[in-house]
Amino acid sequence: MNAELGLRERKKQRTRETIARAARELFAERGYHATTLPDIAEAADVSTRTIFAYFPSKEDILFSDFPLMREALAQALAERPEGEDALETVRKFILSLHEFEKSDLDEKMRLCIESDETLRSHLRARLAQLEELIAPAIAKDLDAADDDLRPQVVAASLTAAFNVLSERGEGPRGKPKTEDDVAAQIDPVITFLRGGLDALKEPRTARRR
Structure with missing residues (x-):
């Protein structure tokens, strides 16, 4: 059976x-x-x-890989090692998406989406689903209160960065991106967001005074 x-x-x-x-x-x-x-x-x-x-x-055919991507990110966040924050998990996830060589068809699909506002809107809607996974993980890292906007803002910033990376399909001099190229683009964003969070970290009780 x-x-x-x-x-x-x-x-x-x-x-x-x-x-x-x-x-x-x-x-x-x-x-x-x-x-x-x-x-x-x-x-x-x-x-x-x-x-x-x-x-x-x-539309679901065009974005047929997205459910698997969402599932992979959810699993990565759920199974992240102790001591690893959500920002680092998302960083690793973004880098992992570029481990595989992109085909000409993949590039044509990227251009197809990039050149059409309606399709870009559909992509943004799907990226919002990733925000819904990332924000709770960041909130857990911060022990954030329900009305704390930082997790949602940081999650939105991460997915916006992911969107920009997707639109910029080529690396230096028009060559395919390497993992180092992607890291060079995403690492400053991660550093900026982590620095902002670290600067604002304080006990929940102190924030409520």
Whole structure:
């Protein structure tokens, strides 16, 4: 029974990946808005009904990697080593996203999103979901009160930095980014935010006087 269930799940995952790959290739070739769900269904050799079984909308296909990214960040924050603050965990997470070589298709999807305000808005909405993971972790580090705005402000700053990094897809001289390139960009942001938090740290009871 378990083997059968595992086989079924692997088949579903392959179908999902096939749909996403076919859609992205069409987005790159024709443009996001010019590509229809029937176009994607034909390219993936599935029905439009099958597409809806995996993706509620065309937008969800474009951002098909995001649920895995969100899950990975949630796990990283939940399992961070004792003594490691949320800022360092997020830093490591951002660097980990650049460990894998980006394909030409990945770059085309980045440009597709960057060149369209509607898609950029969809991306910002998804990044807001990451804020919802980061802010509670920072609040825990600070032992912050419920009305303390610092965790949310810092989380928003981190996701804004992540957004800017995503938009700047190339490294120096137009070459693909290395991990060192990403670290050089994100580390000053982390240092700035940590410095601000450290300067404002004080016992909760003192803040309420």
